[in-house]
Amino acid sequence: MFMMPDGENVRCDLCPKNCKIKTGNFGSCGVRGNKGGKGIIPYYGLISALAVDPVEKKPLYHFKPGSKILSLGFAGCNLRCPFCQNWQISQINQRSQINQRSQKTDISDLGRRMQSGEIISAALRQDSPSIAYTYSEPLVHIEYILDCMALARRHGIANVLVTNGCIKPEAAAAVLKLTDAANVDLKCFSADTYKNCLGGDLEAVLDFIRLCRKMNVHIEITTLVVPDLNDSREELDAAADFIASVDKDIPWFLSAYHPDYRWNAPPTDPVFLLRTAKEAGKKLTYVYTGNFSSDNNTHCASCGAVLVKRRGYNADTSGLINNTCAACGKITDIVI
Numbered sequence: 001m002f003m004m005p006d007g008e009n010v011r012c013d014l015c016p017k018n019c020k021i022k023t024g025n026f027g028s029c030g031v032r033g034n035k036g037g038k039g040i041i042p043y044y045g046l047i048s049a050l051a052v053d054p055v056e057k058k059p060l061y062h063f064k065p066g067s068k069i070l071s072l073g074f075a076g077c078n079l080r081c082p083f084c085q086n087w088q089i090s091q092i093n094q095r096s097q098i099n100q101r102s103q104k105t106d107i108s109d110l111g112r113r114m115q116s117g118e119i120i121s122a123a124l125r126q127d128s129p130s131i132a133y134t135y136s137e138p139l140v141h142i143e144y145i146l147d148c149m150a151l152a153r154r155h156g157i158a159n160v161l162v163t164n165g166c167i168k169p170e171a172a173a174a175v176l177k178l179t180d181a182a183n184v185d186l187k188c189f190s191a192d193t194y195k196n197c198l199g200g201d202l203e204a205v206l207d208f209i210r211l212c213r214k215m216n217v218h219i220e221i222t223t224l225v226v227p228d229l230n231d232s233r234e235e236l237d238a239a240a241d242f243i244a245s246v247d248k249d250i251p252w253f254l255s256a257y258h259p260d261y262r263w264n265a266p267p268t269d270p271v272f273l274l275r276t277a278k279e280a281g282k283k284l285t286y287v288y289t290g291n292f293s294s295d296n297n298t299h300c301a302s303c304g305a306v307l308v309k310r311r312g313y314n315a316d317t318s319g320l321i322n323n324t325c326a327a328c329g330k331i332t333d334i335v336i
């Protein structure tokens with residue numbers, strides 16, 4: 001899917017990079033390749049990580065709070081964030097070359113193959129109501145994701161996408177049709193930083209977020225606040241304004257960065273993060289902080305009562321009766 005022959009090259013239309021892949025090579029994500037003029041996806045079904053997590057870890061705070069979620073990870077990513085905390089597995093593009101003689105790629109250390117049916121069986125065995133496609137970037141494996149999602153739907157299991165959202169509209173619509181909830185990274189609010197520092201496309205991400213809302217996919221947004229990259233007051237204000245323009249009730253996570261990979265700024269100052277969250281709270285109903293300990297309870301937007309009390313990844317939902325506030329009866333948008 002999304003790969004067309006173009007002479008001896010292959011053109012990939014999945015994400016805004018629009019890679020023109022030469023024979024024997026991979027596109028920028030290191031996942032989608034060209035073998036003899038044909039598009040190939042040799043990493044189909046190759047799972048780099050499989051774990052049962054609390055849904056709060058994705059992070060998702062307003063989708064089935066307190067539940068567990070089977071989480072699958074994949075190798076490769078179409079971005080190259082210099083602060084990537086998962087770069088050993090996301091940046092396989094550094095090494096992806098097809099061995100033309102053996103027609104194979106060296107993938108033995110990147111995980112193990114699992115058919116979509118095995119994933120669904122694992123979720124059922126673990127009594128997990130949802131599956132998350134997460135860790136580096138699931139969307140560059142869209143063929144496998146769609147297969148798993150369709151099967152999960154047939155078994156009444158919810159699909160959760162944790163993504164950088166940097167994908168073209170046709171592919172986005174195909175995957176969101178089968179998605180119940182998404183956490184989308186809004187990495188910064190500068191087109192220039194997206195393009196020149198992260199290798200991404202701000203407009204594509206904004207369109208993806210708008211499309212989630214339009215297609216009624218439950219959405220939450222995460223921004224890792226990275227000193228010297230995206231932490232100016234103007235940029236964080238602009239991001240909050242954008243989210244509010246889509247829906248002021250979309251939860252926004254402001255997460256603390258710590259040095260990793262190629263970015264060596266000092267860790268995000270917690271006081272700065274809390275101040276930013278307070279400012280954003282004037283525009284958005286639900287703003288949370290991540291990667292350090294703070295009060296991340298969910299309060300009723302009407303009476304202020306605690307709806308969900310959190311300690312680490314534990315969530316106590318006794319402030320809710322189904323999805324209404326137990327104190328005042330206001331209907332919330334929390335998916336139970």
Ligand code: SF4
Nearest residue numbers: 012015018019027029
């Ligand atoms: S998905 Fe990969 S191969 Fe396709 S355009 Fe994006 S980076 Fe290039």
Ligand code: SF4
Nearest residue numbers: 077079081084090136
């Ligand atoms: S989008 Fe995520 S996985 Fe990909 S390089 Fe950036 S931080 Fe890493």
